[in-house]
Amino acid sequence: MNIYQKEILLVQKPRGFHLISKEIISAIPELKMIRAGMLNVFICHTSASLTINENADPDVRTDFETHFNTMVPENTEDYLHTSEGPDDMTSHIKSSILGCSLNIPVTDGELNTGIWQGIYLCEHRNNGGRRKLILTLTGTEK
Amino acid sequence: MNIYQKEILLVQKPRGFHLISKEIISAIPELKMIRAGMLNVFICHTSASLTINENADPDVRTDFETHFNTMVPENTEDYLHTSEGPDDMTSHIKSSILGCSLNIPVTDGELNTGIWQGIYLCEHRNNGGRRKLILTLTGTEK
Amino acid sequence: MNIYQKEILLVQKPRGFHLISKEIISAIPELKMIRAGMLNVFICHTSASLTINENADPDVRTDFETHFNTMVPENTEDYLHTSEGPDDMTSHIKSSILGCSLNIPVTDGELNTGIWQGIYLCEHRNNGGRRKLILTLTGTEK
Numbered sequence: 001m002n003i004y005q006k007e008i009l010l011v012q013k014p015r016g017f018h019l020i021s022k023e024i025i026s027a028i029p030e031l032k033m034i035r036a037g038m039l040n041v042f043i044c045h046t047s048a049s050l051t052i053n054e055n056a057d058p059d060v061r062t063d064f065e066t067h068f069n070t071m072v073p074e075n076t077e078d079y080l081h082t083s084e085g086p087d088d089m090t091s092h093i094k095s096s097i098l099g100c101s102l103n104i105p106v107t108d109g110e111l112n113t114g115i116w117q118g119i120y121l122c123e124h125r126n127n128g129g130r131r132k133l134i135l136t137l138t139g140t141e142k
Numbered sequence: 143m144n145i146y147q148k149e150i151l152l153v154q155k156p157r158g159f160h161l162i163s164k165e166i167i168s169a170i171p172e173l174k175m176i177r178a179g180m181l182n183v184f185i186c187h188t189s190a191s192l193t194i195n196e197n198a199d200p201d202v203r204t205d206f207e208t209h210f211n212t213m214v215p216e217n218t219e220d221y222l223h224t225s226e227g228p229d230d231m232t233s234h235i236k237s238s239i240l241g242c243s244l245n246i247p248v249t250d251g252e253l254n255t256g257i258w259q260g261i262y263l264c265e266h267r268n269n270g271g272r273r274k275l276i277l278t279l280t281g282t283e284k
Numbered sequence: 285m286n287i288y289q290k291e292i293l294l295v296q297k298p299r300g301f302h303l304i305s306k307e308i309i310s311a312i313p314e315l316k317m318i319r320a321g322m323l324n325v326f327i328c329h330t331s332a333s334l335t336i337n338e339n340a341d342p343d344v345r346t347d348f349e350t351h352f353n354t355m356v357p358e359n360t361e362d363y364l365h366t367s368e369g370p371d372d373m374t375s376h377i378k379s380s381i382l383g384c385s386l387n388i389p390v391t392d393g394e395l396n397t398g399i400w401q402g403i404y405l406c407e408h409r410n411n412g413g414r415r416k417l418i419l420t421l422t423g424t425e426k
Contacts, residue, residue, distance in 0.1 A: 001143045001280070001285045003424055005320040005391060036147040038182060038278055040322060042389050044398030046338045051238040054188045059222035060234055066220050067235050071213065071355065078350050080343035092344055093351050096335040100401070101387045103243045105184050105276040107147060112276050114186030117242070134389040134396050136322055138280070138285070138422070140145055143285045143422070178289040180324060180420055193380040196330045201364035202376055208362050209377050213355065245385045247326050247418040249289060254418050256328030259384070280422070282287055 001037075004030045006135045013123045013131075015087075017053075017061035021118045025111070028135050037106040037139015044132040047091035047125050049098035055118025064122070068094050091124035098122050106139055143179075146172045148277045155265045155273075157229075159195075159203035163260045167253070170277050179248040179281015186274045189233035189267045191240035197260025206264070210236050233266035240264050248281055285321075288314045288421045293414050297407045299371075301337075301345035305403045309395070312419050321390040321423015328416040331375035331409050333382035339402025348406070352378050375408035382406050390423055 008027045010020065024041060025031060031039065043050050054060040072093050074086040081089045102119065105112040121131065150169045152162065166183060167173060173181065185192050196202040214235050216228040223231045244261065247254040263273065292311045294304065308325060309315060315323070327334050338344040356377050358370040365373045386403065389396040405415065 001145060003285060003320050005389065036145050036278070038280070040387050040389060042387070042396070044396070044401065046336070046398070046400050052188070052242050053234050053238050057223055060231065063221045063223050063231050064235065064238070067214065070220065072351065078354065079347045081341055081347050089344065089347050092337050093348065096337050096348070096404075097239055097381055099241060099383060100336050103182050103184070103245055103387055105147065105182060105278045107276070112184070112186070114188070114274065116188050117186065120238075132398065134391070136320070136389045138322070143287060178287050178420070180422070194330070194384050195376055195380050199365055202373065205363045205365050205373050206377065206380070209356065212362065239381055241383060245324050245326070245387055247289065247324060247420045249418070254326070254328070256330070256416065258330050259328065262380075 001138055001140055004028065004137045008133050010121060010131045012129055013121060015123050015126050017064045018121045019055055019118045020121045024119055028137055030137055031106060032109040033141050034106045034109060034139035035142045037137060039104045039106050039111065040136040041102045042134040043100045044134065046095055048128055048131050049095040049100055049122040050102050051098045051120045051122055052102060052117050053120055054116050056116060087126050094124045143280055143282055146170065146279045150275050150277065152263060152273045154271055155263060157265050157268050159206045160263045161197055161260045162263045166261055170279055172279055173248060174251040175283050176248045176251060176281035177284045179279060181246045181248050181253065182278040183244045184276045185242045186276065188237055190270055190273050191237040191242055191264040192244050193240045193262045193264055194244060194259050195262055196258050198258060229268050236266045285422055285424055288312065290419045292417050294405060296414050297405060299407050299410050301348045302405045303339055303402045304405045308403055312421055314421055315390060316393040317425050318390045318393060318423035319426045321421060323388045323390050323395065324420040325386045326418040327384045328418065330379055332412055332415050333379040333384055333406040334386050335382045335404045335406055336386060336401050337404055338400050340400060371410050378408045
């Protein structure tokens, strides 16, 4: 088994949910050589996160933003950690609910995902800046 | 280190939370040969998910369904993505909250889980059909 | 690629969110030898969980406890699984929302996390006792 590791910096995205499958796949061309393996995608931040969900209708991504703003509301007196603004503590919470690390099987040189599955960057801050990802690919080669 | 990868298709389950540890273990008999390793279970869908929780009292699985229906309610005007019915967008959201990929340590030929831990299929759709899983087992052999 | 696997037992922690990065790193000194790899941290319980979030301001951890008690409330008649007290079923649900398994990239002998990221034990029970973790480290050596 071999291992490949890459660090990538995404372009800045606005608050919300964004499809980033293409950026990830193009950053790790060694994927094409893997017969069977695993890709880990890790985001090095505590106020943005990663998930896998529908890659077709963009309304799904809008509805994710709507739901998470309802489930983790900013208009509350509940939080102590408020010095960076109302979107700070809620971003930490959303990040842990969704998670910072994805493991995706790789088969015959491709991500072995369902036809509707895409990788989302979940940007929870109003101005999150560029986000750093670590890609770690392990597997046997063809 | 070696790697084994299998694709399995579960029988259709009704909406709700279901223990599937036995189906998974029986689908990958190579598990018994692994001294130390990792099993990844990945579901190739965006409206069902996977989690690990209590394997004994079936009331726990019923209470999961109750809680997720409250936390991600269908009776809302909030969503744009509604063409497939009220259980569609909520299923996408529940799927991302719970996740589509599990990593479980393997030790001496068995899943190294706690005594109360079982693997759940979380079927969020009213009629989800058969669900496809990819099992990826890596590790050193005995 | 090599693999190292350790079992550790944390000292008992009170209900709430606790930074445990140091306990984990010190339990697996083989980390320093890894050039590129992956550390999996798995908790063998269904009423405590693991997440990665801010390692600096302790108010963040307090706010996590506040939020999860609101999002998964104990003062409800909704649950069937109540024999172990009001903090039992809610602990199972919180555990599945946050997850029991973390995958963290390892680079040049260190966890390749962001500067603000720390590993949390999320203790959801009032008296959870000591919690068992399985650490699985895979990678190539320097």
